[in-house]
Amino acid sequence: MRLIPALLLAVTPFAAFAAGSDDTEPPKPTETSQTCKNGQVWDDKIRACVNPEESRLDDDARFRAVRELAWAGRPADARRVLAAMHEGDSDRVMTYDAFTLRISGRIEDGLARYEQAISANPANILARSYYGQALVLQGEYGMAREQLAAIDNRESWAWRALNHAIETGETANY
Known part of the structure; x- marks a missing residue:
């Protein structure tokens, strides 16, 4: 038996969408999944792959990269980006x-x-x-x-x- 009690499912009101309007649609491939290697993320400002810890990146940019890499079948790279998130x-x-x-x-x-x-x-x-x-x-x-x-x-x-x-x-x- 899983840990989420059936009672929680029965009494909690549910919103129609998760936070973020694009969270339920597959991400489109970008340079992050097409060009970058080893968990790096494409930075549009400098037009290059950067480490996910790069201070220019905010968590929304990191999150988009996590989603894209995970959906591209690169879970280890996605996990590297997740580890760099500040939230x-x-x-x-x-x-x-x-x-x-x-x-x-x-x-x-x-x-x-x-x-x-x-x-x-x-x-x-x-x-x-x-x-x-x-x-x-x-x-x-x-x-x-x-x-x-x-x-x-x-x-x-x-x-x-x-x-x-x-x-x-x-x-x-x-």
């Missing part, structure tokens, strides 16, 4: 930490981080979708359906991806 354990950091753990094969560690992200922000539909997909990988379809019901937005990528995983057993690992 601490925000729900968006925990969501992508969990995602990179999951796609690295560390599913149980990923599940725990998704639970932390959802506890921090129950309206984080991206965390709920990825958490539900990880539950599908564990054969926990009932719990995955609880996450689907909590998303409550059939138009979102998060809902569609989790629904697809429940129906087919295929998760979004990109």
Whole structure:
């Protein structure tokens, strides 16, 4: 049994979208995933790859790089960028930490981080979708359906991806 109590799912009101309007759509490839190596991030201002710790980068730029690298199948590089973020354990950091753990094969560690992200922000539909997909990988379809019901937005990528995983057993690992 996972740690998120069913009671939390039943009594918490859920917003339709996670923080950030683009969080539920796949990122478009940029120079970060196409040119940069070893967890570096493209800096548009100087038109070069830079280390993610570079002070010119803000956390939003780092977050975009984390998403892009994770979706490009480069979880180790995404984790390097996550480690450079200044916002601490925000729900968006925990969501992508969990995602990179999951796609690295560390599913149980990923599940725990998704639970932390959802506890921090129950309206984080991206965390709920990825958490539900990880539950599908564990054969926990009932719990995955609880996450689907909590998303409550059939138009979102998060809902569609989790629904697809429940129906087919295929998760979004990109």
